[in-house]
Amino acid sequence: MTDAPNIETIRAALRNVADPEIGANIVDLGLIYRIDLADKTLHIEMTMTSPACPMGDMILDDAHSELGRILPADIEVDIKVVWNPPWEPKMMSEQCRQRLGWTDSDSP
Template sequence: MDKRIDLIINNLKEVYDPEIPVNIYDLGLIYNVDVDNDNNANIVMTLTAPGCPVVDILMDDVTAAARAVEGIENVNVDLTFEPPWDKSMMSEEARLELGFF
């Protein structure tokens, strides 16, 4: 795996939905992270709900997290709702943190 992908993921673990005290990666909002041959980071993500009021903030934070990795030229964030997010996508740590067992 490209080391830059690991670095992007580590940075994404520092991005929090302001309404939920768990990072977006552990929430399961990040579906895919890839870096192409032209050093572009391509991220596919979702939201907990289509009408999320902080969508612009999260998209900006995800872009900044990927851009902070040395060697990344551009960042493309693709917002999708397929498949729709549900609680099963959260990491075990996130479920414990939020009280979902």
């Protein structure tokens, strides 16, 4: 790809990255907090479902790999893992909650 993709294209690529413990993609899980493309740098702020997530490194590697497929070589990817706000099940998309069998009463 020669042109930088738009935010929705980036979000679509990140939907190919799954949290293997939950079996859902990181976008629908609500783990992506910010996507910003400026000055040849893609800035992403995301979180994990828990600070003790054993799959965190694998998820980050998968995100970099998916983004590498769609981004021009001159775009730098900066992914920051943040813990504020802490992730909660209510951050999942409605479709993801339904697929996983979560209801609003399951969310704190």
